[in-house]
Amino acid sequence: MNFLDAVYNAGVVGAGGAGFPTHLKMTKEVGTFIVNGAECEPLLEVDKFLMREKTYELIKGMEIIAGNLKAARVVLGLKKKYKVEIKKLSETIKELDSNVELFLMDNFYPAGDEQIMVKDITGKSIPAGGIPLDVDTVVSNVGTVINVYEAIEEKPVTKKYVSVLGEVNNPVMLEVPIGTSFEECIKRAGGVKIKNYAVIEGGPMMGKIVHRDELAEKAVIKTTGALIILPEDHYVIKRKERPEAHILNESRAACIQCRMCTDMCPRYLIGHKLRPHRVMRAMGMGEQDEEILKEALICCECNVCELFACPMGISPKSTNTYLKGVFREKGVRYDGNKEIPSEHEMRDYRKIPVNRLIARLNLSRYYNNKVADLQELKADKVKIFLSQHIGKPAVPLVKEGDRVIEGQRIAEVGREEFGANIHASINGVVTKVEKSYIEIDGMV
Ligand code: SF4
Ligand code: SF4
Numbered sequence: 001m002n003f004l005d006a007v008y009n010a011g012v013v014g015a016g017g018a019g020f021p022t023h024l025k026m027t028k029e030v031g032t033f034i035v036n037g038a039e040c041e042p043l044l045e046v047d048k049f050l051m052r053e054k055t056y057e058l059i060k061g062m063e064i065i066a067g068n069l070k071a072a073r074v075v076l077g078l079k080k081k082y083k084v085e086i087k088k089l090s091e092t093i094k095e096l097d098s099n100v101e102l103f104l105m106d107n108f109y110p111a112g113d114e115q116i117m118v119k120d121i122t123g124k125s126i127p128a129g130g131i132p133l134d135v136d137t138v139v140s141n142v143g144t145v146i147n148v149y150e151a152i153e154e155k156p157v158t159k160k161y162v163s164v165l166g167e168v169n170n171p172v173m174l175e176v177p178i179g180t181s182f183e184e185c186i187k188r189a190g191g192v193k194i195k196n197y198a199v200i201e202g203g204p205m206m207g208k209i210v211h212r213d214e215l216a217e218k219a220v221i222k223t224t225g226a227l228i229i230l231p232e233d234h235y236v237i238k239r240k241e242r243p244e245a246h247i248l249n250e251s252r253a254a255c256i257q258c259r260m261c262t263d264m265c266p267r268y269l270i271g272h273k274l275r276p277h278r279v280m281r282a283m284g285m286g287e288q289d290e291e292i293l294k295e296a297l298i299c300c301e302c303n304v305c306e307l308f309a310c311p312m313g314i315s316p317k318s319t320n321t322y323l324k325g326v327f328r329e330k331g332v333r334y335d336g337n338k339e340i341p342s343e344h345e346m347r348d349y350r351k352i353p354v355n356r357l358i359a360r361l362n363l364s365r366y367y368n369n370k371v372a373d374l375q376e377l378k379a380d381k382v383k384i385f386l387s388q389h390i391g392k393p394a395v396p397l398v399k400e401g402d403r404v405i406e407g408q409r410i411a412e413v414g415r416e417e418f419g420a421n422i423h424a425s426i427n428g429v430v431t432k433v434e435k436s437y438i439e440i441d442g443m444v
Pocket of ligand 1: 261264265266267268274276298299300301302303304305306316317320
């Protein structure tokens, strides 16, 4: 079967981030194919686990993708400190006589930002508002490549690896059917040790808060990678919970224009015209200067400015998020300079060491916590969302009462549409087909 058809059939999307449909991303020939194994957010574990335990599938998957992209250079970017993973990967590359190259990075945040990784590996900064294709490159991540390898073997995406850690009794790496509730995942980690807690889906810098009363309803999707449980009054939770009106009032009134947010901004440092201190100034001046405010459109929301740099504890990143929403509603897109920029001369000195970031975020007590080896969670019931990533929701192919088997396509999008197919993740009976999800009961 054609490579892209196999990836489309299997419903592969980017296994982290926005979940871009993979069959639409890998259509052009490029010079370089990069796999992002940096896993730069503190506390995340899944990519390291996959690089250790699914090494063969990862290297073979990279070769398959690179072959289809006709990429001459095939690179896996990861951190120098991942000694065990580097050893295993190097041995496998040698055994397979593979042309995959390992690119070893320092332990800084955000080493795994797609644009930062492209800059460090190719030496070229992607133009502001651009994508890796602009510099003849495609970037994917570890989980996605393994899913592509399985797609070629005609195995659709039905499972996810999810680490559950923080204030749980037994931090653990789980293999779970897509659609398993967050509540089930946390139960399998031995439950929560404290009474008042909140959950971050994803990493502490860019992840989203899930409240306790949402845990039974929220379920693992194709982009879920971690559930981090923290006390409700933890610094990171409190910062992420601030109401938008409060954030915007502070932005307009409390910024002292020290420009630390700009000087530490990773996108500014690779040469993009993104100056959050000027955006904040424009906010304070009555939001008149649209040209400056539009710089918010090229913010990657890494949160360096807000959770690390700003001495006043105010929120440039959240202000940018707000402005993006305003521009989206008006249909305004970034139309700045598309030339390939040069990095700032101080960039190397302003990379944020992860240890310092962890201390600043008050996460030291969770760092290096032992995460138990992989456990398989067999869910009795799953709730599979029809929209699990950017793009179009899939259209159901089943109705209530249908019996389905794991791997069966239960919702689909057209081959050229911006979306991905969805498959049953357990054997069972369809008990609900709602506008936003399909529920399967495995006990019926
Ligand atoms: S969140 Fe802040 S530091 Fe990160 S890219 Fe946006 S402006 Fe820059
Ligand atoms: S770091 Fe904070 S106070 Fe300084 S310019 Fe940026 S938003 Fe204003």
